[in-house]
Amino acid sequence: MYAFGVDVGGTTVxxxxxxxxxxxxxxxxxxxxTEDGGKNIIPDIAAAVLxxxxxxxxxxxxxxGIGIGVPGPVTDDGIVNKCINLGWGVTPVEKxxxxxxxxxxxxxxxANIAALGEMWQGGGRGYNSPALLTLGTGVGGGIVINGxxxxxxxxxxxxxxxxxxxxxxxxxxxxxxxxxxEQYASATGIVRIARRAMAAGGATAAAEPGxxxxxxxxxxxxxxxxxxxxxxDSFALSVVDKFANVxxxxxxAVASSVDPDVFIIGGGVSKAGSIIIDKVQSEYKKYAFHxxxxxxxxxxxxxxxxxxxxGVKLVLD
Numbered sequence: 528m529y530a531f532g533v534d535v536g537g538t539t540v541x542x543x544x545x546x547x548x549x550x551x552x553x554x555x556x557x558x559x560x561t562e563d564g565g566k567n568i569i570p571d572i573a574a575a576v577l578x579x580x581x582x583x584x585x586x587x588x589x590x591x592g593i594g595i596g597v598p599g600p601v602t603d604d605g606i607v608n609k610c611i612n613l614g615w616g617v618t619p620v621e622k623x624x625x626x627x628x629x630x631x632x633x634x635x636x637x638a639n640i641a642a643l644g645e646m647w648q649g650g651g652r653g654y655n656s657p658a659l660l661t662l663g664t665g666v667g668g669g670i671v672i673n674g675x676x677x678x679x680x681x682x683x684x685x686x687x688x689x690x691x692x693x694x695x696x697x698x699x700x701x702x703x704x705x706x707x708x709e710q711y712a713s714a715t716g717i718v719r720i721a722r723r724a725m726a727a728g729g730a731t732a733a734a735e736p737g738x739x740x741x742x743x744x745x746x747x748x749x750x751x752x753x754x755x756x757x758x759x760d761s762f763a764l765s766v767v768d769k770f771a772n773v774x775x776x777x778x779x780a781v782a783s784s785v786d787p788d789v790f791i792i793g794g795g796v797s798k799a800g801s802i803i804i805d806k807v808q809s810e811y812k813k814y815a816f817h818x819x820x821x822x823x824x825x826x827x828x829x830x831x832x833x834x835x836x837x838g839v840k841l842v843l844d
Contacts (some may be wrong), residue, residue: 529585530842531576531630532644533595534637534834535559537612540572544579544789547591547843553579554835565614571766573627584601585586592631593624594838596640600682605634609680637834639676639685641793642669644837649829650791657789659827660687660778662796665701666716670785674844677785688713690777706817708777712770714749721752721766753799753811767806775810782811782819794825 529552532543538561539835544553557575560567576593580586597620599610605621625632642651642659649659655674661667666688670677677684688709689702696706710716721743743751743763755763778790790811792803808824815822829836 528591529589529841530591531593532835532838533599541835542575545839561614568613569623573624576628590630592842594841595634596637596834596838598637601634601636602682603678635676635841638667639669640837640841641833642671643840644670644677644829644833645791645827647840648836649833650825650827651789654789656788657791658781659791659793661794662712663794664715666713689782690780692773692776711773717749717752717770720769749796757802765821771806771810774807776814778811779814782822783816786819790824791827797826
């Protein structure tokens with residue numbers, strides 16, 4: 528038996544064709560056509576799925592269904608409560624895609640199904656209630672409790688990037704609020720922490736080997752910060768410590784609310800590796816409720832494929 532996992536992004540739609548034991552049989556991408564209010568996205572997905580079945584001479588009777596993740600809030604009955612990146616208003620994704628394909632369809636927020644995918648076949652294997660934090664341009668999150676996605680009343684559960692962590696912040700977050708976790712723990716947030724510290728201390732980012740200056744290029748990125756920290760640069764280490772402190776606080780807030788059995792750290796920033804896990808877990812223990820202090824931290828393993836794995840797990844459940 529087979530199932531499809533679909534991860535809808537603002538630029539491309541990732542599709543995976545799986546056996547129901549979790550084996551990835553095939554994966555590919557199509558363009559996300561967001562013009563005209565995104566009216567072509569669901570028909571394009573349907574055409575891609577049905578076309579792949581024809582190409583492989585596989586009967587529709589062998590397909591369990593389609594699990595789909597979208598970058599917006601999704602209610603438990605599969606309705607997207609607006610998705611600006613796709614041009615969608617309120618959209619009954621499950622109903623529309625099922626009508627076009629004839630298959631059972633389950634839909635959820637993309638970060639939530641990524642958490643489900645990591646639990647099933649990635650860094651969360653062996654756990655049943657993971658909290659996934661994806662650290663990229665922003666900070667996304669997905670929460671699974673006892674094997675089931677926590678979506679919330681408005682489909683907005685797991686928006687950990689917008690946990691409030693700083694009352695003194697004067698710059699606005701992309702969500703319209705101030706002092707969100709995303710402003711410090713994302714790739715852009717890490718650079719922002721460093722530039723603020725440089726401005727306060729009169730430092731520059733020019734590397735001058737042998738003269739005690741920072742091990743950073745002028746147009747440095749979060750990766751440069753972590754590389755310099757691993758090389759022992761004291762300034763880069765101080766930035767990483769600030770990042771870890773704020774993220775540890777945010778994770779402690781999550782733990783006090785939903786008590787996950789593991790935190791999984793993914794997204795581009797997670798490629799820095801164990802330095803993140805070690806430092807964030809240490810800071811987390813300072814703030815976590817006593818019963819949750821021992822919650823482990825793991826790195827995500829599925830990368831950009833987490834969503835398609837999670838989509839399949841969603842429809843199998």
